[in-house]
Amino acid sequence: MIQAKVAEILESDQFLQEHHIKGWVRSFRSNRFIALNDGSTLKNLQCVIDFENTDEDLIKRINVGAAISVKGTLIESQGSQQRVEIEVTDLEILGDANPEEVKLTILSPKKHSMEKLREQAHLRVRTNTFGAVMRVRSRLSFAVHKYFQDRNFYYVNTPIITGSDAEGAGEMFKVTNMDLKNPPKNEDGSINYKEDFFGKETNLTVSGQLEAETFALGLGQVYTFGPTFRAENSNTSRHLAEFWMIEPEVAFCDLDQNMDLAEDFIKYVLKYILKHCKDDLEFLAQRQENEDKLKPKAERSDMNLLDKLNFVLENNFKRVSYTEAIEILKNSKPNKKKKFNYIIEEWGADLQSEHERYLVEKHFKCPVILFDYPADIKAFYMRLNEDGKTVRAMDILFPGIGEIVGGSQREERLDVLKEKMAELDIPEEELWWYLDTRKFGTCVHSGFGLGFERLVQFTTGMGNIRDVIPFPRTPQNAEF
């Protein structure tokens, strides 16, 4: 029912077979050679027309960007660029593309900046780079589901609109149905949220963790994979206001097992992509090499993309306690020479991205799992260690990306959890349901969150996170 795809035809050795393909013209040269792409693969199919016996008006309409239907015979190619090609017997223009208008878009066959591609995000999937990234992203998504489902984790869709803002992971977007010009007000002038759609203040979720925990404490092992939001004014190449997160949560699982799970999971999905997205990854590796050549030597990658992926697969992530990390950083050259923007002076300091990068890229030269952080710089739900000052948290740091995973063993002891919440002024009434899970058969459990776009960035070698999501949402930008 679905048409014959370029990807299949390029693999075929059924010579002289007739084919019917529909796609878009990527280039047309010498009035004979059409490079046809239908999105099924990075590669184009060469379709050769009999230019002497083809109507001149038709040939004029074979322009870059046009949608065409081609019927023809599969033959061995005479050219060195491709193994097979189609000898066209019938050609039809399905949708024209005016060359003058195409010139003004990123469809025109020349190098465009990534910024320009972003401005035309509705067309960029028709470029080699972005098409490759989106194919890899799609396959990565599936690898995520396959990993968990094969291991009998249950997928849980935690709510996007949430009435609780206790997680405290960052600034939240408000969701409302009120007339913003004239919102209903109480006598004291405050907003009367009882009149709003949900009868209370609601926000976009920053994490599905707390809800996922309630599910893990019944179904055993679950994972989320959905959009999360941050209303933070961060205009960087690493932040989005809307991004997708993966959050597994496992009952009867401690922090060590949690680290094992995270490492095994990341290696699985990378392996899956290396196997299933070979063409796209090779193209992206080449692309990164070309980009690197334009950079000053110090900023170039020391490994090509495929080598980097294989390196992660083949080496254990280095597990280092926060306390050890602080010692390493304190004694590091950039700290002693005051090259860091934030000098590490003592235990308890929050690590900045410059410190994480130093540990991963300079010191260990491999992915690093930092664990047992000071309680004061981590969230309320993390399990307090026996030392009374550190919590069973872990972050995974990746070269070039920084933090890709943040996780912890959760505080399962009702009294300790309540004490911590009181300390931080988190009202028990708001999280009554979360506390309930510690009353009725509480148990050791752990989980982590992985920012999906950062994983796509790492896998594709893309420098800017806006180029690994279809339509990025950032401050001052919600176009399309």
Place this chain on the structure above:
Amino acid sequence: MIQAKVAEILESDQFLQEHHIKGWVRSFRSNRFIALNDGSTLKNLQCVIDFENTDEDLIKRINVGAAISVKGTLIESQGSQQRVEIEVTDLEILGDANPEEVKLTILSPKKHSMEKLREQAHLRVRTNTFGAVMRVRSRLSFAVHKYFQDRNFYYVNTPIITGSDAEGAGEMFKVTNMDLKNPPKNEDGSINYKEDFFGKETNLTVSGQLEAETFALGLGQVYTFGPTFRAENSNTSRHLAEFWMIEPEVAFCDLDQNMDLAEDFIKYVLKYILKHCKDDLEFLAQRQENEDKLKPKAERSDMNLLDKLNFVLENNFKRVSYTEAIEILKNSKPNKKKKFNYIIEEWGADLQSEHERYLVEKHFKCPVILFDYPADIKAFYMRLNEDGKTVRAMDILFPGIGEIVGGSQREERLDVLKEKMAELDIPEEELWWYLDTRKFGTCVHSGFGLGFERLVQFTTGMGNIRDVIPFPRTPQNAEF
């Protein structure tokens, strides 16, 4: 690394093997028999303790809801209720559950109303019914991804926060970062959205279709599977303010192929569930039968759940044009006897759920695909037929559920699309990017949207849509 699961042990025939299991007590009788559940299956594992040699204080703590760790030997069961059981050699209470407090919750082992389960949505995954529904939901999600990925569709995450509200599928929630008490205003008193996070008015998406179209017209075939939103004050058993939708979009695909795809897709996922969720479906079928017995005869299902699923698998969906459907309805008994709330008088009438149910449940007695609707009652982007008054739309109607799929061939002709938008006062500036896709290699293409929760409802036989999603969002309700 992950503990031994009840599901595996129940299938094992390695008698005398030692096992270590962690889970929650579902029941404890005669001071000897623990029914242990860990979420890996509907079924409990019977764990038999040597009550004479077990500490009395420990026995007192084996309460419904408690989390326990059990070590023991797999033996053939003496009882008739189960094939195997565990002879406990070691038992540890991991998390207590106070029986007095459990009594007040839905964890107490008696029948609770679905309303009560909803009020304790953080605990309901520990009940048989809701646990079964959530396992089926998870597997259904995977079946969705597997269907499309096996067929080389690409998963695309269309934006949740959207700056365009042109789709017109319903009322939207506003997303904002402004101080609602003192929003920035323009001189004329209107809200100054330039000061808001995205620099413009933004909403929660009602559909990813328009963005998915831009991707299909490059990658060929794509699908979305993500949350969508409606700020409609519908307090029914069929509506949610937040729900998950699946939206495939295919280039070079007409309406007939679109219907083929939808029918094939639905049959695939149902078949997958019948194969992979046998225990849960059998339980849910039994549950529905029991529920039915309490209902007046006229309201009872004429088929049990499994028969109904198999019936859908084995029969072609009936394809009927809107015009034929109107004739059938006009001449139907309930129309002539004025039993319908909305009497069908003439062509052009919008079909209400009572009419859809009549067609599906009384007249055809099978799933029905209605197509070629009047243009006036359908969205602007649907392709106009040659008759100038109908569009290439199709809805799939299911027994007991009503509309489960809504789709169409999209209007690919730039001039016709622009005319229609002008008619409906949809500004071209707002959808410039959508129109662009019709300028550069436009082509016949189609897609549909399927409400995932309705599919879960149909598959599980649950009457209320609030009972097939973890934490339902409805008017006046955003708890948890």
